[in-house]
Amino acid sequence: MTDAPSRLADALRDRYAIERELGHGGMATVHLARDLRYGRAVAIKLLRPDLSHAIAGERFLREVSIAAQLQSPHILPLLDSGEADGLLYYVMPYVDGGSLRGRIASAGALAPSEALRLLRDVVDALAHAHRHGVVHRDIKPDNVMIVDRHALVLDFGVAKAMSDATEHHGLTSIGVSLGTPAYMAPEQAAADPAIDHRADIYSVGILAYEMLTGAPPFSGTPQAILAAQISTMPEPLRERCPDLSPAVAQIVERCLEKDPSRRPQSADDLLRSIESLLTPAGGIAPPLARPSRRRGVAIGAAAVVALATLGGVAFVGSAHLRRERWARGTAMPELRRLIDETKADSALELAMRIEEILPRDSTLIGLWPSFSSKVVVGSDPAGATVSRASLSDTSRWRALGVTPTDSIRLPIETGLFRYEKPGFRTLYRLGSSSYAVAISESKLVQAKSPDASMVRIGGGARRAFLVGSDAAESIQLREFRLDRFETTNRDFKRFVDAGGYRNPAYWDQPIVDDGRTVPLTAALARFVDRTGRPGPATWEGGGYPTGQGDYPVGGVSWYEAAAYAKFAGKSLPTIYHWATAASVGRSRYVVPLSNLEGSGPLPVGAERGVSAGGASDMAGNVREWCLNESGGGERFILGGGWTDPTYAFVDAYAQKPMDRSPINGIRLARYDAADANVALASRPIQRAVVDYKREASVSDAVFAGFRPQFDYDPVPLQAKVELRDSTAEEWITERVSFTTAYGERMSAWVHLPRRGTPPYQTVVFFPGSGAISAGPSTAAIEPRLSFIVRSGRIAVHPILKSTFERADSLVSDTPTRSIFWRDHVVIWTKDYRRTLDYLSTRTDVDTSRFAYFGYSWGGYMGGIIPAIEPRIKTSVLYVAGLTMERGRPEVDPLNFLPRIRTPVLMLNGKYDFFFPTETAQRPFYERIGTAAADKRYVVYEGGHDVPRTQLISETLGWLDRYLGKVR
Numbered sequence: 001m002t003d004a005p006s007r008l009a010d011a012l013r014d015r016y017a018i019e020r021e022l023g024h025g026g027m028a029t030v031h032l033a034r035d036l037r038y039g040r041a042v043a044i045k046l047l048r049p050d051l052s053h054a055i056a057g058e059r060f061l062r063e064v065s066i067a068a069q070l071q072s073p074h075i076l077p078l079l080d081s082g083e084a085d086g087l088l089y090y091v092m093p094y095v096d097g098g099s100l101r102g103r104i105a106s107a108g109a110l111a112p113s114e115a116l117r118l119l120r121d122v123v124d125a126l127a128h129a130h131r132h133g134v135v136h137r138d139i140k141p142d143n144v145m146i147v148d149r150h151a152l153v154l155d156f157g158v159a160k161a162m163s164d165a166t167e168h169h170g171l172t173s174i175g176v177s178l179g180t181p182a183y184m185a186p187e188q189a190a191a192d193p194a195i196d197h198r199a200d201i202y203s204v205g206i207l208a209y210e211m212l213t214g215a216p217p218f219s220g221t222p223q224a225i226l227a228a229q230i231s232t233m234p235e236p237l238r239e240r241c242p243d244l245s246p247a248v249a250q251i252v253e254r255c256l257e258k259d260p261s262r263r264p265q266s267a268d269d270l271l272r273s274i275e276s277l278l279t280p281a282g283g284i285a286p287p288l289a290r291p292s293r294r295r296g297v298a299i300g301a302a303a304v305v306a307l308a309t310l311g312g313v314a315f316v317g318s319a320h321l322r323r324e325r326w327a328r329g330t331a332m333p334e335l336r337r338l339i340d341e342t343k344a345d346s347a348l349e350l351a352m353r354i355e356e357i358l359p360r361d362s363t364l365i366g367l368w369p370s371f372s373s374k375v376v377v378g379s380d381p382a383g384a385t386v387s388r389a390s391l392s393d394t395s396r397w398r399a400l401g402v403t404p405t406d407s408i409r410l411p412i413e414t415g416l417f418r419y420e421k422p423g424f425r426t427l428y429r430l431g432s433s434s435y436a437v438a439i440s441e442s443k444l445v446q447a448k449s450p451d452a453s454m455v456r457i458g459g460g461a462r463r464a465f466l467v468g469s470d471a472a473e474s475i476q477l478r479e480f481r482l483d484r485f486e487t488t489n490r491d492f493k494r495f496v497d498a499g500g501y502r503n504p505a506y507w508d509q510p511i512v513d514d515g516r517t518v519p520l521t522a523a524l525a526r527f528v529d530r531t532g533r534p535g536p537a538t539w540e541g542g543g544y545p546t547g548q549g550d551y552p553v554g555g556v557s558w559y560e561a562a563a564y565a566k567f568a569g570k571s572l573p574t575i576y577h578w579a580t581a582a583s584v585g586r587s588r589y590v591v592p593l594s595n596l597e598g599s600g601p602l603p604v605g606a607e608r609g610v611s612a613g614g615a616s617d618m619a620g621n622v623r624e625w626c627l628n629e630s631g632g633g634e635r636f637i638l639g640g641g642w643t644d645p646t647y648a649f650v651d652a653y654a655q656k657p658m659d660r661s662p663i664n665g666i667r668l669a670r671y672d673a674a675d676a677n678v679a680l681a682s683r684p685i686q687r688a689v690v691d692y693k694r695e696a697s698v699s700d701a702v703f704a705g706f707r708p709q710f711d712y713d714p715v716p717l718q719a720k721v722e723l724r725d726s727t728a729e730e731w732i733t734e735r736v737s738f739t740t741a742y743g744e745r746m747s748a749w750v751h752l753p754r755r756g757t758p759p760y761q762t763v764v765f766f767p768g769s770g771a772i773s774a775g776p777s778t779a780a781i782e783p784r785l786s787f788i789v790r791s792g793r794i795a796v797h798p799i800l801k802s803t804f805e806r807a808d809s810l811v812s813d814t815p816t817r818s819i820f821w822r823d824h825v826v827i828w829t830k831d832y833r834r835t836l837d838y839l840s841t842r843t844d845v846d847t848s849r850f851a852y853f854g855y856s857w858g859g860y861m862g863g864i865i866p867a868i869e870p871r872i873k874t875s876v877l878y879v880a881g882l883t884m885e886r887g888r889p890e891v892d893p894l895n896f897l898p899r900i901r902t903p904v905l906m907l908n909g910k911y912d913f914f915f916p917t918e919t920a921q922r923p924f925y926e927r928i929g930t931a932a933a934d935k936r937y938v939v940y941e942g943g944h945d946v947p948r949t950q951l952i953s954e955t956l957g958w959l960d961r962y963l964g965k966v967r
Helices: 004-011 049-054 057-067 100-107 112-131 158-169 198-213 222-231 246-255 267-275 293-302 319-340 344-357 362-370 489-497 520-526 558-568 575-582 584-593 646-650 677-681 700-710 783-790 819-839 857-861 893-899 917-927 948-962
Strands: 016-024 028-035 040-047 080-084 087-093 144-147 150-153 305-309 312-316 372-375 385-390 393-402 408-411 415-420 427-431 454-457 460-462 475-477 480-483 623-631 634-638 669-671 720-725 731-739 745-753 760-766 794-798 845-855 872-878 904-909 935-940
Touching (some): 004 028, 004 087, 100 144, 112 267, 246 267, 344 408, 393 408, 427 584, 454 575, 480 575, 558 623, 575 623, 575 634, 575 669, 700 819, 783 948, 794 819, 819 857, 845 857
Parallel strands (some): 872 904, 904 935
Antiparallel strands (some): 040 087, 080 087, 305 312, 372 408, 385 415, 480 669, 720 731
16 A cells, blocks of 8 residues: 555646645545646545455446536535546545544534534535535534534545445445444444445434534444444433534434435425524524334344344334335336336335335436326316326226315326316326326316306317417417317207207208218208218118117218208307317327228227317217318318318318218317307318428529528637536536527527547437527527437537527517528528537537437428537437428428438327428438438337337437447
């Protein structure tokens, strides 16, 4: 060991000048040194050479580097760490002060006011560390420095690194003592591998006990101390310090509980209790409920059987400790897997079991938001018993309570909710904790109401959000009612039997066929069944097929549907009302449970393909006529029928109103008579439809005229780094700004990986349309980018014109033929290219390896920008496609896709409500000019997304292939 400091001094001579030894311990020596780069005094801790040789340096330094990200006024920061000439070291600021060990040695017991002040600083440091997932594991007076009457905690991450080394390299065989027996928590003393943050809280209790009494509670041989930590309660503080405030004693003794679940469950909770005793008025917090000492001793004594040996003490854990080991060692990794696979239902079920064992575990607390949230489930009227079932198994119902419920935890995954109340019709509807309005305002219908067969749908500002109708304006609607099920043959038979086809009062709509008005008598002569009698085209002899009374009526024209609505005292729904009730944005949860791409209709009455509004079979079974004209003499008929492809549910489909196909059916609505906006919602809507199989791209000569609009003069960037945030565990975030091609300033968030070697491959993001209506951007990483940085690549999120804090008058990503839209496409392309200009100035960026990563709107723009920007070497399009609404030719992706030559990965969902597979996705992909071997199109069982695990796997595999492996 004698030459280790000189070896280190020689290895680090270009950075540090080591001056003298400050002290040494069992694992390291501490040396005063001068930081040559910054001209400051530092303390370098040098691990014993035998330890450096025995452990994995990479693992040790990784744990130390994680702790180095902690930024607290009460944590002595780690400035540097590394391996030099086979020796492991880490560097801290040199502080002119003494340790808490020295303070207690010189003063004995501290005054309660001083002890509480120092304790507050220590706990504040731990609270910060625990929030960032770092547990100290070796809190003791030696690791607390006192500077200007304040405490600084040292050596975060070191105990964890050494513990890992012990587990993987057997360091106990070379005499390393991990942790200090006098300050170890019982679970630490029992060698339980599943140690969490509450072990630090126990050590704080020991530290406080020693500050207040002058000595730790247990003494003797290490084996005796370890046994006492597990099975013996300390002597009560007030027996040692009779004048001590009961409130102070109770806080300390709670920290010293043997069972972790009986201690303060977080350092933040403990900090609040301590601070309540440090008010300027010297007030004391209300007495804490103090657990029975006898019970605590009983728990500790029952928890362990000790076997004294020459080598140490072996302990057999209690049942509780075994359950904790299961929760941490088995259940927690499984929970992370379920979260990664976006299986929120299963994750919640497992997490609730873990919570029973680890009620305030900091890791679990940090994971909850990734798969669940707390909401209040309500109904109108209140008092309904509400249950929830997973869509993967609607036979298992979990009771949630009576509305309005208390705040309850639900998975973010969409499920089926059931509301039951005596005197009211049972309601089923889709909902999730992330779409809380759907379950907090559920509207019940009285069982004896004339509208008992209908569901109540809430009003509000609504758009006809269907493919081909996205450009329709938003209309404020009042609450309305919609048939829960499609009109059945039996329902329609009442109309036929009542002489509906003979009564002109029901036929008040002019009947038009191919632009010519048809007299009513002539039209009725055509509205007959297979035998020439009045009725739907699928009937015979004036009646429906035997046994099909509960099947949806089919084979009716729009005029027959409108006449039946008049007979029933209801209305055909407008496209606005239909789309609101159908919740097409949740198609991935509706379509798989619906009758599309089937062999025939199914009986109504089953909770099948339930919408967020509570109506069944809005997708599939039969198409449903709507009120609005769509242009060209057609009427909308929505939802698709049993013969239609799955994407028909989201399509604003229309056909001739005289069409009497078997899949043409009916569902009726009832509106508030005072709702004047129903008339607005009933107006014709020009349907946008493009058959891209018939569309041709412009010639190369014409395209050559489009290309220069995206060029710009090489104006100075005037780049600045405005913020640097290194608090995240896996990346460093910078906010940079630079001048755009058109004279404005723009920003970009640059997320730098902590792994890998610069210069880094760089992935530049183009966001979805949510960025248009978002508030100001923050340093928090866009969730879709986190895995990019974890892979060792830079992820960049430019703040484009019209997004976040750069919002302007643009309100939608739906293309239009306007100059306004054209100019914005040009600006977005210039902003993206300008971001690459900035990145090309950085030495940590590999300028030969840029990738485009676009989501949704960014997927659409991925049909333009990679054709213009030659620095993009490959693209990943996370849900992409063409739109039925089109821009001007000079900014239409149709004309740019054939000019893309670089590799393209395109990932989409089968039930996408914005980019249907056959009409939007496939034409986009087939137009891409890249060679077939270098482009890939994958469709998953999803909606306007893809499963995260597949997104990560496919994307990283693609980047590895076309940018190269990360160094």
